[in-house]
Amino acid sequence: MSVPADTIHLMSESDTASISSYWDAAAASFDDEVDHGLRDPQARRAWGERLRSWMPRPPADVLDLGCGTGSLALLLAEQGHRPVGVDLSPLMVEQARRKLTAAGFDSPVMTGDASDPPAEAGHSFDVILVRHLLWTLPDPEGALRRWIGLLRPGGRLVLVEGRWQTPTDDHPYAAESGPLPWFGGVTAERLLQALRPLTADLRTEPLTDPDLWGRPIHDERYAVIAHP
Template sequence: MSETAASIASFWDAFAPSFDEEADHGLRDPGVKAAWAQRLRSWMPASPADVLDLGCGTGSLSLVLAEQGHRPVGVDLAPLMVEQARRKLTAAGFDAVMLVGDASNPPAEAGSSFDVILSRHLLWTLPDPEGALRRWIGLLRPGGRLVLVEGRWASAEPDEGQSYAVGSESMPWMGGVGAERLLAALRPLVESARVEPLPDPALWGRTVQDERYAVVAFA
């Protein structure tokens, strides 16, 4: 593991014990969970679909997918996050695979062919997000879809993120990525893509002023 990857894993491991306290992370509030369940249902094909949940964190979206009859596989760089995800899915009675690994280049044991690849607020953490997009699309079955829940919530100053990870100053989408920039990166790689704005406070447990959206792209 590179020094940058190790420092990213350490950063998120430090947040693992409290991560689910955020309404949109833990989905503990029934209204917030219902809002995400409705959105996921609208983005997914008919169940059961094989879904690769990249940057799965504590597994909250994977759990909703499993409850909807899909077959999620989760990948996250932070071991303590993955440990929580495994416990969460197991406690709910699901035998889902949750793996420690680099979400930008998923490990072989995750699989090599999926109906859907899902990520939420992951791209800003990656040193090479456009390279990751190319690799992800290569894992999709014909007609498969990429579902990216993203946003732009900070201005990326040259020295921003120094406390995040070694090498974070070179991460091109630090602070998030706007929908138009993400679409521009995706268009040469996919058959079609659409943007769905996500300003609904029910999704976040609070009112948001920054840009929140989903891109659904078809290979």
């Protein structure tokens, strides 16, 4: 679904408050999902292997946007990288900080709009990692442009995405938030279409291994690795 240029916008204050509250309410049980908490050794190993294949040699400066409770940031830190996490939910951020601190890492994690990362997160990264965030954004294509602008020469944008739901209407997932162009996920072809004018090199990788999700997957799951 395309959105007219005059309706594209960053999240308003009411959007931000509503969506932050939505994810705060989910924070306590968020890690119960196999691919969120990575408590299952097979899932943890599977995501660790994928991250290792997508990242440059450590240490790399990695901006983890929509970091949730910090499970991927922790894997990155364990692999020798320097992750910085950003999430809109203060309760998710608290959990991520505790998780990293308990493992002996002082990686910064901060509350902020991942679609337009706060200045204190930094301005230049080797990698920007984003997992299952684009569907939550009112202007996903604008976010892609902003993220690519934060990459150093030779950097890469790693997007873990999928199309898992076909919405029957345009109702937002959080009360008072605006319409979402990619609600329910985005197909690989649609995402590649958005990225082609912004990047010099693109590749996609299917993510259908049940170990990643704790169950067999019957919808579209994939990663896109983009180099400007």
